[in-house]
Amino acid sequence: MFWLIVWHAASAAVASPLILVSPLDALKTLCALAVTPAFWRTVAGSGARILAGFFGALAAGALLAVLAAAAPAVCALLRPLMVTVKSIPVASFTILALLWLRSAAQLAVLVSFLMAVPIVYTNLLEGFLAADRSLVQMARVFRLPAARTARYIYLPAVMPHLRAAVSVSIGLCWKSGVAAELIGITSGSLGEALYNAKLLFSTGELFAWTAVIVLLSFACEKLAARALAAAERALAASQPRPLRRRAPEASGALALANVSKRFGETRVFDGYSFAAAPGETVCLMAPSGRGKTTLANLLLGLEKPDAGRVDAPARIACAFQEDRLCPELSALGNVLLTGAAPPDEALAALRETGLEGESLTKPAAQLSGGQKRRAAVVRALLAGGGAVILDEPFKGLDDEARAKTAACVLRRLGGRTLICITHDEADAALLDARVERLP
Numbered sequence: 066m067f068w069l070i071v072w073h074a075a076s077a078a079v080a081s082p083l084i085l086v087s088p089l090d091a092l093k094t095l096c097a098l099a100v101t102p103a104f105w106r107t108v109a110g111s112g113a114r115i116l117a118g119f120f121g122a123l124a125a126g127a128l129l130a131v132l133a134a135a136a137p138a139v140c141a142l143l144r145p146l147m148v149t150v151k152s153i154p155v156a157s158f159t160i161l162a163l164l165w166l167r168s169a170a171q172l173a174v175l176v177s178f179l180m181a182v183p184i185v186y187t188n189l190l191e192g193f194l195a196a197d198r199s200l201v202q203m204a205r206v207f208r209l210p211a212a213r214t215a216r217y218i219y220l221p222a223v224m225p226h227l228r229a230a231v232s233v234s235i236g237l238c239w240k241s242g243v244a245a246e247l248i249g250i251t252s253g254s255l256g257e258a259l260y261n262a263k264l265l266f267s268t269g270e271l272f273a274w275t276a277v278i279v280l281l282s283f284a285c286e287k288l289a290a291r292a293l294a295a296a297e298r299a300l301a302a303s304q305p306r307p308l309r310r311r312a313p314e315a316s317g318a319l320a321l322a323n324v325s326k327r328f329g330e331t332r333v334f335d336g337y338s339f340a341a342a343p344g345e346t347v348c349l350m351a352p353s354g355r356g357k358t359t360l361a362n363l364l365l366g367l368e369k370p371d372a373g374r375v376d377a378p379a380r381i382a383c384a385f386q387e388d389r390l391c392p393e394l395s396a397l398g399n400v401l402l403t404g405a406a407p408p409d410e411a412l413a414a415l416r417e418t419g420l421e422g423e424s425l426t427k428p429a430a431q432l433s434g435g436q437k438r439r440a441a442v443v444r445a446l447l448a449g450g451g452a453v454i455l456d457e458p459f460k461g462l463d464d465e466a467r468a469k470t471a472a473c474v475l476r477r478l479g480g481r482t483l484i485c486i487t488h489d490e491a492d493a494a495l496l497d498a499r500v501e502r503l504p
Contacts, residue, residue, distance in 0.1 A: 086269045094269035095276060111173065111255040112281060115242035118177025119235055125178070126185025126230070133186075134193035147183040155180065155241045159248045169249040173256075176245035181234035188233075192226030193219060203389040206365055207403040207448055208380065210308075217305065217391050217402055224297055231289045239282040301428070304398040308405045316343040316481045317378030317451035319364055324373030326359060333359050336373070339501065341452075346483040348493040351503035357486045358386055360503070361454050364484070378451030378482075384444065386456040386486075388437040392430035396420060396440035399429055404447035414443045417473040419466050434461040439470055446474060452482040459492055471495035 069088050076087040086094075098104045133140035155176060162175050196219050204214040246256020255278060262270040320340040326333045333356040341347045349357050362368040364377045382403075390399045400411040415425055418439040429437060442458045458474070459467045474483070474496065485496055493500050 083266060083268055086272055090269050091272040091276065095273035098270070098273055107253055107255060107258055108277065108281070110253050111243065111246060114170065114173035114246075114254075115177045115238050116285070118174040118242060119181055119238040121174070122178045122181030122185055122234065122238070123231070126182050127189055129182075129186050130189035130193060133190050140190070143186070147186055150179055151183040155244050156248060159245045162245070163249055169246075169251045170254075172245040172249040172251055173242035173254070177238040177242040180237050180241040184234040184237065185230045188226040188230035189223055192223035195226070196222035199385070199387060199389050200391060202367065203385065203403075206367070206381070206383055209403060213305065213308075213402065216300075217394065220300065221391070221393055224293070224300075228290065228293050231293065232286060235286050235289055236282045239278060239285070243278055301393045304395065305402045307401050307407050307411075308403075314378065314380060314449060314451040318343050318376065319378075319381075319452055319482055319484060320374075320376040321360070321363065321370075322374045322376070324363065324370045324375065326356075326363065326368065326370050334370075334373075337504065338373075341482050341484060343482055344480050346478075346485070346496050346498040348485045348487055348496065348498040348500050349503060350487060350490070350493075350500055353488075355503050357503060358456060361456055361484065361486060364452075364454060380450035381452045381454060382445040382448040382450040383454045384438075384441045384456060384458055388429075388434075388441045390429040390432075390437055390440060390444075393428050395426045395428060396432065396436065396443075397425050399440055400444045400447055403444055405449055406447040411443070411447060414447060414473060414477055415440065417476065418443060418470045435463070435466055438462060439466065442470055442474065443477075446477040450481070452484070453478065454484045454486070456486045457488075458485060459487070459489070459495075468495070 072088050076082075076085045076090075079085045082090060129139075129143060133143055158176050158179055159172060162172050163169065166172065166175065200218045201214070204218055243255050243259070245251075246254040247260050248256070250257055250260055255274060258274045259271060262268075262274060318341060320338075321334075322338050323336045324334050324338070325336055339360070349360065351357050359368060361383070363370060363375050365381055365383055366375075366377070390396075391402060394402060396415055397408065397411055400406070400415065401408065404411065406414070412425065420436060420439055424432060424436050429440065432440070438458070438461055442455060445453055445455060455474070459470060462470060471492075483496070483498070485492060485498060487493070490500075492498075
């Protein structure tokens with residue numbers, strides 16, 4: 066309202082409708098145009114072309130971002146292209162397109178597409194690269210299908226960046242698309258309407274058509290924002306279905322033979338050997354920083370030894386030192402994400418650890434540390450595989466929760482080999498485990 070008053074005051078001060086019409090005169094002109102069929106044909110034609118360019122850019126930008134995130138070489142090759150496309154003026158693209166295209170009607174599609182692609186690509190690539198690496202690693206250990214990894218790990222990371230890309234690019238598509246129609250004088254378009262208003266010195270029509278373009282851009286941006294918000298709510302509300310039950314695997318032996326491993330100047334292992342027989346439970350104990358988690362990563366295949374040999378089953382389930390739960394999924398959803406157990410079995414296992422009521426269904430981001438820990442342990446127990454590694458499984462649990470969780474581990478282990486990494490002697494007693502002290 067303030068700026069409408071300023072506009073009205075400026076129009077009154079100029080006192081020349083040819084130079085600056087008043088808001089009321091512009092509104093009258095817009096109302097007169099809006100009752101004609103030609104007005105709606107013009108709006109529909111330009112809107113279809115501009116939105117076609119926008120959705121094409123959305124699809125192409127997303128595809129290129131996926132390729133660039135997967136392959137650094139593709140990212141390096143695309144970078145100069147995207148910088149160039151962002152830097153070239155709309156007028157240059159339009160003039161070149163007039164030479165390339167058979168019909169001026171395609172101008173708005175091409176120019177809108179070119180203006181939006183770099184924005185979509187850059188934002189989505191940033192989203193893919195911002196995905197939690199620890200969750201990606203968790204998906205690799207549990208061998209999640211690619212579609213499930215994309216849906217529950219990458220998509221939540223990308224959605225905020227997608228909202229930003231859509232918000233910026235959709236307005237740019239309208240501005241650049243109409244500018245291309247104006248330069249190419251596309252028949253029956255918003256650009257042609259602006260061009261004719263200029264030729265006829267019809268300032269009222271110029272302001273009216275400009276208001277139409279602004280309103281259309283604003284409406285498209287708001288509709289897109291609402292659609293994305295609804296999609297995010299639907300994604301957050303959906304829980305993963307159980308994976309198809311895998312054939313049970315026989316318990317496998319775990320062994321390191323004369324393994325050496327260093328990180329920079331820090332030597333973690335030097336000719337170290339370790340073995341756990343099939344079905345054996347072993348507690349690995351050592352002070353912090355002595356290589357317990359490194360040993361687990363060697364067994365999981367997340368680290369390679371500098372020397373020596375590592376023998377392990379093809380599939381090993383793991384509760385990592387960090388919980389590594391998908392924050393928008395519930396405790397139950399996180400168990401179903403990586404496991405082959407049906408929902409009733411997953412619920413029963415979670416309840417065995419003392420999780421009840423809302424703690425089973427609210428997002429993991431809202432759970433306490435102890436609740437997250439128990440969900441991570443149950444996820445590992447129900448994920449199958451020939452062995453299980455639990456890294457500090459009872460961290461943050463009180464005595465009652467610790468006892469319940471340990472009982473769940475023994476009940477659900479199913480005769481598989483278990484490696485428990487811990488600082489607490491009492492954990493070995495709870496699990497009836499052999500103690501292995503790292504050097």
